[in-house]
Amino acid sequence: MAIVYGGDYNPEQWPRETWAEDMRLMREAGVNRVSVGIFSWALFEPEEGRYEFEWFDEVMDLLAANGIEACLATPTASPPPWFAATYPEAVMVDAEGRQLTHGSRQGFDPSSDVYLAKALAIAEKLAERYANHPALALWHIHNEYGCHNARSYTKAATAKFRVWLRERYGDLDGLNAAWGTAFWSQAYSSWDQVYAPLPTPTIANPGQVLDWKRYSSWRLKQNYLAEAAVIGKYSDKPMTTNFMAGGHPDIDLWEFSDVVDVVTTDHYLVGENAHVKLGFGADYARSLGSGRPWILMEHSTSAVNWQGRNRAKAPREMLRNSFQHFARGADGIMFFQWRASKQGAEKWHSGMVPHAGTDSKIWREVCELGARLGELAEVEGSRVDAETAILWDFPNAWAQEHEARPTNELTAQGVFDVYYAALWRAGITADVAEPEGDLSKYRFVVVPAVYLLSRKGAENLRQFVNGGGTVLVTPYSGIADETDTVYLGGYPGAIRDVLGVRSEEFYPLIGGKVELASGGHGTIWSEAAASTGAEVRDTYADGSPAWLVNRFGEGTAHYLTTFPDDATLDRIVAAAAQDAGVEPPAETPVGVEVVRRAHEDGRSWLFCINHTATDAQVKAADAVIDVPAGEVVVHREHA
Numbered sequence: 001m002a003i004v005y006g007g008d009y010n011p012e013q014w015p016r017e018t019w020a021e022d023m024r025l026m027r028e029a030g031v032n033r034v035s036v037g038i039f040s041w042a043l044f045e046p047e048e049g050r051y052e053f054e055w056f057d058e059v060m061d062l063l064a065a066n067g068i069e070a071c072l073a074t075p076t077a078s079p080p081p082w083f084a085a086t087y088p089e090a091v092m093v094d095a096e097g098r099q100l101t102h103g104s105r106q107g108f109d110p111s112s113d114v115y116l117a118k119a120l121a122i123a124e125k126l127a128e129r130y131a132n133h134p135a136l137a138l139w140h141i142h143n144e145y146g147c148h149n150a151r152s153y154t155k156a157a158t159a160k161f162r163v164w165l166r167e168r169y170g171d172l173d174g175l176n177a178a179w180g181t182a183f184w185s186q187a188y189s190s191w192d193q194v195y196a197p198l199p200t201p202t203i204a205n206p207g208q209v210l211d212w213k214r215y216s217s218w219r220l221k222q223n224y225l226a227e228a229a230v231i232g233k234y235s236d237k238p239m240t241t242n243f244m245a246g247g248h249p250d251i252d253l254w255e256f257s258d259v260v261d262v263v264t265t266d267h268y269l270v271g272e273n274a275h276v277k278l279g280f281g282a283d284y285a286r287s288l289g290s291g292r293p294w295i296l297m298e299h300s301t302s303a304v305n306w307q308g309r310n311r312a313k314a315p316r317e318m319l320r321n322s323f324q325h326f327a328r329g330a331d332g333i334m335f336f337q338w339r340a341s342k343q344g345a346e347k348w349h350s351g352m353v354p355h356a357g358t359d360s361k362i363w364r365e366v367c368e369l370g371a372r373l374g375e376l377a378e379v380e381g382s383r384v385d386a387e388t389a390i391l392w393d394f395p396n397a398w399a400q401e402h403e404a405r406p407t408n409e410l411t412a413q414g415v416f417d418v419y420y421a422a423l424w425r426a427g428i429t430a431d432v433a434e435p436e437g438d439l440s441k442y443r444f445v446v447v448p449a450v451y452l453l454s455r456k457g458a459e460n461l462r463q464f465v466n467g468g469g470t471v472l473v474t475p476y477s478g479i480a481d482e483t484d485t486v487y488l489g490g491y492p493g494a495i496r497d498v499l500g501v502r503s504e505e506f507y508p509l510i511g512g513k514v515e516l517a518s519g520g521h522g523t524i525w526s527e528a529a530a531s532t533g534a535e536v537r538d539t540y541a542d543g544s545p546a547w548l549v550n551r552f553g554e555g556t557a558h559y560l561t562t563f564p565d566d567a568t569l570d571r572i573v574a575a576a577a578q579d580a581g582v583e584p585p586a587e588t589p590v591g592v593e594v595v596r597r598a599h600e601d602g603r604s605w606l607f608c609i610n611h612t613a614t615d616a617q618v619k620a621a622d623a624v625i626d627v628p629a630g631e632v633v634v635h636r637e638h639a
Contacts, residue, residue, distance in 0.1 A: 001377060002032055003326070003331055003332065003373040005033070005332070005334070005369070005370050005374075006031040006033040006338070007034060007335035007338045008034070008336045008337040008338060009022070009059075010036075010039065010337060010338070010341075011059050013339070013341055013344075016058075019059070019062060020062075023062055023066045023068070027067075029363075029366050029367045029370045030367070030369075030373065031352075031370065032068060032069060033334070035070075035072075037126070038077070038078075038143050039077075039078050041076070044125070046082075047082060048086060048118075053129055060136075064133065064135035069135060070137060071137060071139075072126065072140060073139075074119070074126060074141050074227055076227065077105060077143035078106060079107070079115070079118065083102075084107065087112075087114045087115075089114070090108060090114040090115045091109060092107050092108060092152040092154075093153045093157075094152075095151065096198075097153060097199065107149065108149065109152040109156060109157060110149065110223055111152060111159075111219055112156050116226060119227060120226060120227060120230050123227045123231060124230045127234040127235055128234055138239070138240060139231055139235065139237055139238070140242065140264075140297075141231070144244055145241055145256070146217070147244065150216055150217070150250030151250070153198055157196055158196045161194070161196055162194050164215045164218065172188050172189065172191065175188060178211075179208055179211075197209045203403060203404050206399065206484045210483075213395075217394070218255070221256050224259065225259060238261035240295075241264070242264045243264065243285070244266050244267075245265040245281050246284055249413065252394040253284075253288055254393075254434050254437075257288035262289070263286075263294040264295040264296070264297040265281065265285040265295075266297055268298075268299060269313075275611055276420070278321060279424055280416075282327075282330065283328055283329075283431060283432055285329070286330075286431070288432075291383050293329055293381060294330055295334065296325045296330045296332060296333050298335060299325070300313075300350050301354070301362045301365070302350035303349070303350050304349050305349040306346075306349075313350075317630075318365050318369070319372075320611065320631075323609055323634075326379075326607065327593075327597065328429075329597070333369070335351070335352050337349070338351060338352050352366045382598055382599045383599075384595060385598065386431040387441075387442055387443045387444060387580075388423065388428050388430040388443065388445070388582055389432065389442045389444075390430045390445070390448060391447050393452065397413060400412045402484075406476070410508075412448075412449050412451070415449035415474055415563070418448070418563065420448075422566070422570060425566075426570065426573050426574060426577060427584030427585070428444075428573075428582060428584055429585070433445070435461070436454065439460060439464045440467075442469065443581055443582050444469070444582045445461070445464060445469060445472075447477050447478075448474050450478065451477065451478075453479070455481060458494035465555035466552060466553030467555065470579045470580035471557050471558065472572070472573065472576040473559045473560070474563070475506075475527060475563065476525070478493055478494035479493060479494075481494070490503060490504060491503040497552070499550055499552075499557050499559040500552070501532060501534050501548050501550070501561075502530055502532050504528045506526075506528075509524055509526060509562075515540070516564065517540070517541070518538045518571075520564050523563050523565070524563045525561070525563055526540065527562075528544070530545070533550060538568075545561060546560065546561050556580075558575070558579075585606060586606060586608075586618050587619040588616075588618050591612035592611065592612065592618060592627060593607075593608075593611060604636075607632070607634055608627045610627040610628065610629055612629060615628050615629050618633075618635075620637070622637055
């Protein structure tokens, strides 16, 4: 087998004489798979009901003749202009109630029956024609579900939202109880009174907004399932769609991942320390597939077009980014796109073949990456086994987006990023897990601001610690149940017994910090907390607890009542990891990332990635590994 290597291929953007050159260059770079058809609906069906596939037959035949596999997409993420012109009611309405128009992509309403019918029609035509084509390896359904149109506020969406709510709650009594409509005289007496949460005079009902986000995510999954069912009538090839694990948290990927045959994801660098956030996206993609190898469907060779800071990647950065994904479980490394476009909204998005052509840094690195992946084919199918998990839950993140909260300086994603980064600095490879998921394989679980924690999730954590596990829990965890109803009796209500602590009141810090007895400081948050059995390890100046450790059953629970500075947090993570018996795979200098992949037969590899400008050494169990500045070394460990 081989590691999948390639990218999105859009030959319709180029004259036919370029296609043969594309095939030659793909072979030179080691490309063995491309994604095709993603944005081709207007060419496949230039007028409603009139199909033109002959040009695409030529593309598929060229790929097969050159030994390149096709990841064939349904083009349903971007309906053609005739769709919006003919069916304006099926076009997206935004959160302000504005009817949008055609002119970009993904402007359709996911709840529209008309849209779904047209999407299924084009999907069926593709399946009929190409199900048995020798180039076909994988079906790529739609593109980036939830990107730009995760929630559309049409009449059709409201109608289907009501149906979804009936199925969820049974009757209006159930709905009223879940949404707490006794507050502000909001009790519903008819389903016709229930709408999607468009703008209101003041704060919207949190339960309504949360369930709207749940419904909208569910609706996109139903559209995927409908397309998959049509394709499955003609083809037995595996099916997937490209998630955006680590970004665009508008669809519940835990639920969506259950219906794809292989997890694929897109990842682009954003913000400072972007390589650390890349680790989260890769770890999350692996976790969505329960540890199975996955495919990086898109990333960039260099700059992207959609960020205000359109930064080109430094020499070797693209190589490091690619090997980070590979190290963390990807068996496929692909890009958007093969050739950088010369026109259109994404003409400043880098490609494998840049505007500068093959006499360029990008092309040389593309060819080098293809060669190195080819040399590492033996890694294909191996896994990353983590003893640590960090929890992520979409309804929790959605609930924290609501404007009514203790402080707007705290977000679920922000807290997650801080604690994931602390694990990264410690060299600890972590899976991402659901609060209600199976935690039995882990020794150490981090709970970062899991404000919305169901009773089932709370019991899951209770059993994990009772059975010998170690948890590190941040402030604003275990506060409300799945309906966003606060647990009474003191915070953190759902897991007070596990943590051995009770807080009476939150004291968010208004732009300042609080000093700790250990010499560090906390930011954003503090609490009026008291130990109910936990050992106090650190305090504020007034003696109230900032870090508590509780023995619960056979395990240990660490709880923080503030968000400490990085140095203090690193000490706390090290202490919790030591309690759990978790160690990194090797001894590494600061800024050097090491991840292990292993086969069941005992063969294993250490991926050593030096993100610094200084040569480094990694001290593994069987060797000292020299890792030059900015480079990647893959060390084959003894079986």
